[in-house]
Amino acid sequence: MNPNSTQTAASIETHRRGTTMQSFDPDVMAVALQGVRLEHVQLESGVFRGQIAHTASADARVDWGRYGLSVLSRGDLNTEMVTLMVGIGGHGDWRAHGQRAVTGDIVVFPERGELLMACPPQAQWLSMQVPRHRLELAGLSTHRCFSGSAHRMPGAIHASLQQALDDLAPALAPPGGALGLGDAEINQAHNELLSVLLSELVRRGGAGDAGVSISPGERWRVIRRAEEFLDGNDSPAVRIDDLCVAACTSLSRLERAFREAFGVGPRRLLTMRRLAAVRSELLRGQADAAVTEIATRWGFFHLGQFSKEYRALFAERPSDTLRASRGLLASNRGEAWAGPRGGAGTS
Numbered sequence: 268m269n270p271n272s273t274q275t276a277a278s279i280e281t282h283r284r285g286t287t288m289q290s291f292d293p294d295v296m297a298v299a300l301q302g303v304r305l306e307h308v309q310l311e312s313g314v315f316r317g318q319i320a321h322t323a324s325a326d327a328r329v330d331w332g333r334y335g336l337s338v339l340s341r342g343d344l345n346t347e348m349v350t351l352m353v354g355i356g357g358h359g360d361w362r363a364h365g366q367r368a369v370t371g372d373i374v375v376f377p378e379r380g381e382l383l384m385a386c387p388p389q390a391q392w393l394s395m396q397v398p399r400h401r402l403e404l405a406g407l408s409t410h411r412c413f414s415g416s417a418h419r420m421p422g423a424i425h426a427s428l429q430q431a432l433d434d435l436a437p438a439l440a441p442p443g444g445a446l447g448l449g450d451a452e453i454n455q456a457h458n459e460l461l462s463v464l465l466s467e468l469v470r471r472g473g474a475g476d477a478g479v480s481i482s483p484g485e486r487w488r489v490i491r492r493a494e495e496f497l498d499g500n501d502s503p504a505v506r507i508d509d510l511c512v513a514a515c516t517s518l519s520r521l522e523r524a525f526r527e528a529f530g531v532g533p534r535r536l537l538t539m540r541r542l543a544a545v546r547s548e549l550l551r552g553q554a555d556a557a558v559t560e561i562a563t564r565w566g567f568f569h570l571g572q573f574s575k576e577y578r579a580l581f582a583e584r585p586s587d588t589l590r591a592s593r594g595l596l597a598s599n600r601g602e603a604w605a606g607p608r609g610g611a612g613t614s
Contacts, residue, residue: 284321285441291315300394301328305342318441327457328396331440339385348396350376351464359387364417371424374417381416397461404508405465406517420471431463438568455504455566462507462534469519481523489514489524503541503565541565542580549585552592558585
């Protein structure tokens with residue numbers, strides 16, 4: 268959002284990290300992506316409606332938008348970061364650099380890349396800007412992901428990606444985007460988003476070692492290194508690329524090792540660890556404990572989905588866990604206050 272914008276209240280409503288447009292406004296849309304200026308052209312007749320949410324952390328920028336009408340976007344992108352763009356939804360095809368694209372495709376732009384994209388009506392899109400080294404740390408191939416000024420990685424929105432988008436929408440999507448969340452929570456949301464996007468790029472053939480087998484000995488070494496890293500890190504914001512570095516392997520090999528050893532991938536295991544951490548806090552039954560605050564601090568932003576996952580894993584609702592633990596603590600305090608009861612055999 269341009270802090271110097273003089274648009275009228277009739278065309279724009281401003282939120283802390285989001286913009287709601289009641290008409291087509293090229294000046295406001297020029298900063299749809301943080302750090303760059305883009306040109307926008309409305310491609311179909313009608314009254315335009317749109318929303319954009321912006322969030323930024325130490326080394327990532329996320330922009331999440333919805334446009335009611337078809338729009339052409341063009342311009343130079345970030346000179347220091349790679350840009351990942353995902354078409355999340357829309358009525359019809361997208362056009363990326365003159366090529367047909369569909370909802371679910373991921374387009375990877377290198378530093379100093381050029382955006383030339385036409386979105387369909389009712390489009391929803393997501394852009395993430397990150398330093399190149401974060402992709403390289405996860406073993407993503409420069410050749411496979413950064414050919415030309417834009418490289419399209421086709422594919423439908425996988426269930427894991429859709430679930431992650433649903434979970435992260437309360438933190439990152441319009442209209443407000445991250446309202447009420449602190450820097451730590453935004454950082455956690457960005458890490459989770461990058462983790463799932465990296466996994467998607469690996470799944471779509473972006474890994475340099477795609478298809479290479481992993482021996483039992485290497486699998487054991489990868490698992491041991493990963494476990495040592497996780498044992499020494501109790502933060503909710505464990506980055507998947509840091510886990511790859513600690514395990515001395517790529518994301519594709521890390522995922523294979525985890526699935527063969529644990530039956531789940533590293534992202535799912537990290538989620539289950541965070542669920543266990545939430546349960547630990549709820550079991551303490553502190554008087555000032557609140558399910559929403561604890562869940563959000565551990566990176567669960569979609570509280571309905573969090574409650575569903577928690578109940579599926581532990582066979583009870585998080586509120587039930589907190590209520591039971593408080594009841595037990597109160598009972599123990601009552602017994603301690605009453606002291607030992609007299610009776611036969613006592614003096």
